[in-house]
Amino acid sequence: MTSLYLPILLGTAREGRQSEKAARYILEKAKHQAFETELLDVRDFVSVGRTEAMEHPRAQQWSHIMTRADGLIIVTPEYNHGYPGELKLMIDQIYKEYTNKALAVCGVSSGWTGGVRAVKLLVSVAHTLKMYPIRNALYFPNVEMLFNEDGSIKDPSYEKMTQTMFDDLVWLASALKYKREESH
Amino acid sequence: MTSLYLPILLGTAREGRQSEKAARYILEKAKHQAFETELLDVRDFVSVGRTEAMEHPRAQQWSHIMTRADGLIIVTPEYNHGYPGELKLMIDQIYKEYTNKALAVCGVSSGWTGGVRAVKLLVSVAHTLKMYPIRNALYFPNVEMLFNEDGSIKDPSYEKMTQTMFDDLVWLASALKYKREESH
């Protein structure tokens, strides 16, 4: 089995987005893992209206990425207890590419809730995409106070939680990959 | 109390959108009601990124509409068991304007489920906007087969269901309007 490819998707296009800090933190930590990854920015992919989007070169690029991917780490803020519109536009551009892949949905919030409500709405969406979301994804409550200026995280407990997320995601993604390859 | 203003928002920007038929049907029926209404199209309002959007003339227009509105009828398809991204982008442009207004979320689907799952995700979003969603909104399952070419609906049972939706929405919107005006 070749090494796993688990890209990270930053799910907000807003100016001043704090979720970028969380996504970059995860990217940094992922570099020391056995899987392959990269940071995807919703700003580079999103457009309004599926018909156009499907023919758009950027939607094709997204399709190629998810075809190759064994799973996905979404980093999403919570806007009004829901997922950002631009993230859903990006998700809805493709469909089959998600089948039987692993998912980690990480929530970000200015307040204390860590975006858990938006995460749950995405878990509901993932259910129909035939993606399997792990429980132990990361939450970043109070995000404005969580990171140092150099991008490192102030709370040392994230070290272990991040490793748990990676371990659980790799566990599930490799189980699914093995079975997908066996099924072909 | 002046008459109620209850606009209808078509929540998808996709080409070939079937939800437009449902929205136009509701608009037609609403013309015979005592409240004032109009059809809003998400295509005319949406843009990506809140900072820009808030300063955008169209976001200002949306703010003016909802400031004046006593409630809202959203007509939304279900994409992957969730709400369309463009609809959420539009909702997230403003905030205070929704406070203590009534809401009806109508679901549309190609299949048999009527979009009830997307409706529930929007009910969750409405909860934080301080909007109050009524139960008896309309569902349009199997939408491709539901309308005649002239836009009329084939199933006669919608006549009564539509009146119930209007009655319940007017009931709630006027209760809230009376109290809002009393509170000022």
Next chain:
Amino acid sequence: MTSLYLPILLGTAREGRQSEKAARYILEKAKHQAFETELLDVRDFVSVGRTEAMEHPRAQQWSHIMTRADGLIIVTPEYNHGYPGELKLMIDQIYKEYTNKALAVCGVSSGWTGGVRAVKLLVSVAHTLKMYPIRNALYFPNVEMLFNEDGSIKDPSYEKMTQTMFDDLVWLASALKYKREESH
């Protein structure tokens, strides 16, 4: 208009339930408000199987309470990201009695999330009961550390949040009560 009746429902029957502290705190604060209230304990009402329950004297008592009530404050823990089974059994015993009443769903958790996910599942349930849930209900994260032995709360910011909840609930409940009485 007679004074509002807004009972508080403790939604867990588990031994050692921490939510009782939150419910008793709300009850204590409510005594200084203009509305009438009392504490209801799910232990006194719940039974399995609707047919039996509907004929059961306790279900009849619950029906009488909600018939008279203008709204409800539910205090619920989150068990496995959902609402407790016993709370749902109690809710499902009656139906029409909830129509056009106000609701506040307060979440309780041992961890940092405050039970917001269970609250959202109940918001989804309330939507079909024709109840209208306010946004500014209370959350009690880290509940084991939140209360003194005498039942008072350690965090002084709850004083103002509790008043906001009461104000918003009374605002909505009285708007709905006025309209219900006008409609008769």
Next chain:
Amino acid sequence: MTSLYLPILLGTAREGRQSEKAARYILEKAKHQAFETELLDVRDFVSVGRTEAMEHPRAQQWSHIMTRADGLIIVTPEYNHGYPGELKLMIDQIYKEYTNKALAVCGVSSGWTGGVRAVKLLVSVAHTLKMYPIRNALYFPNVEMLFNEDGSIKDPSYEKMTQTMFDDLVWLASALKYKREESH
């Protein structure tokens, strides 16, 4: 790898429960599959209050079943857009036993919605149990008209949908089982 064990859980204790027909239909079809199964009835397991339940012989039996199980098929009605209380009480009795198992949540309803809303609330619960719910579970809308008196189903399209559910569940359950056994 030994053969898979995928029990079916009937998730309502109400008298006159229509979901029993759906559960028995699935059981009948499952007999021709390669996996092992049996029908579990929530009536035989449920009790109120976790502390008591955990020490109760029936909770121990449930623990033994799920320890051995490779996945679960839940058949649930939708009561007020949510899951039945007795089903949640049963689920909450145990915890670790669910880890990394497959799940199919089948919805049942008197009306046309097939219980999809209750299914989504259970998908949200499953997410924290570390269970992985497949998309292609069965829905039984209009259940009162769906079955013949001998328990057979009137709509021939269920034949293929049921096989798809079994295939997808076996695919996922065997992927997870292989990995669980490899991890030990």
